[in-house]
Amino acid sequence: xxxxxxxxxxxxxxxxxxxxxxxxxxxxxxxxxxxxxxxxxxxxxxxxxxxxxxxxxxxxxxxxxxxxxxxxxxxxxxxxxxxxxxxxxxxxxxxxxxxxxxxxxxxxxxxxxxxxxxxxxxxxxxxxxxxxxxxxxxxxxxxxxxxxxxxxxxxxxxxxxxxxxxxxxxxxxxxxxxxxxxxxxxxxxxxxxxxx
Numbered sequence: 001x002x003x004x005x006x007x008x009x010x011x012x013x014x015x016x017x018x019x020x021x022x023x024x025x026x027x028x029x030x031x032x033x034x035x036x037x038x039x040x041x042x043x044x045x046x047x048x049x050x051x052x053x054x055x056x057x058x059x060x061x062x063x064x065x066x067x068x069x070x071x072x073x074x075x076x077x078x079x080x081x082x083x084x085x086x087x088x089x090x091x092x093x094x095x096x097x098x099x100x101x102x103x104x105x106x107x108x109x110x111x112x113x114x115x116x117x118x119x120x121x122x123x124x125x126x127x128x129x130x131x132x133x134x135x136x137x138x139x140x141x142x143x144x145x146x147x148x149x150x151x152x153x154x155x156x157x158x159x160x161x162x163x164x165x166x167x168x169x170x171x172x173x174x175x176x177x178x179x180x181x182x183x184x185x186x187x188x189x190x191x192x193x194x195x196x
Contacts, residue, residue: 047085056102
């Protein structure tokens with residue numbers, strides 16, 4: 001019940017969702033618990049659920065020449081999903097793994113479609129989730145096109161300072177597109193310049 005309360009509090013912050021909208025949606029919600037290292041999704045499988053993270057951290061990654069490449073981290077008060085796989089019901093290309101013990105409130109595509117039919121407010125909510133996924137993808141692609149590794153790191157610690165406390169450095173290095181040693185050099189350089 002605690003996790004449902006967390007999700008309800010999140011929904012109440014969405015200005016256009018009414019109490020009736022939330023009451024309709026609540027009966028379709030489920031809960032899932034993940035131990036550290038457990039997969040929410042793997043390549044070849046369809047993403048059948050969106051999960052609202054009440055507790056924990058997830059990473060999204062794929063394999064390139066046998067090497068894991070992190071593309072996203074998901075913490076509390078965000079949605080864990082491969083949106084393309086979920087919305088089009090097609091096999092995913094990604095792994096989504098719990099980096100910490102995690103607790104989710106989950107719902108399915110039929111639930112979302114039913115909510116869309118029930119209220120235009122839910123359609124708007126669905127668009128917001130899709131737009132957020134799109135913006136994150138564009139931001140990440142453009143960071144590799146227009147920024148150096150150090151700039152990407154500075155952006156990361158400005159926008160997501162909690163990543164440094166909760167995500168291992170080797171995962172952050174992969175996310176930034178550099179080797180762990182390069183990330184260590186960047187961190188030392190920045191620490192040195194801050195002492196001057």
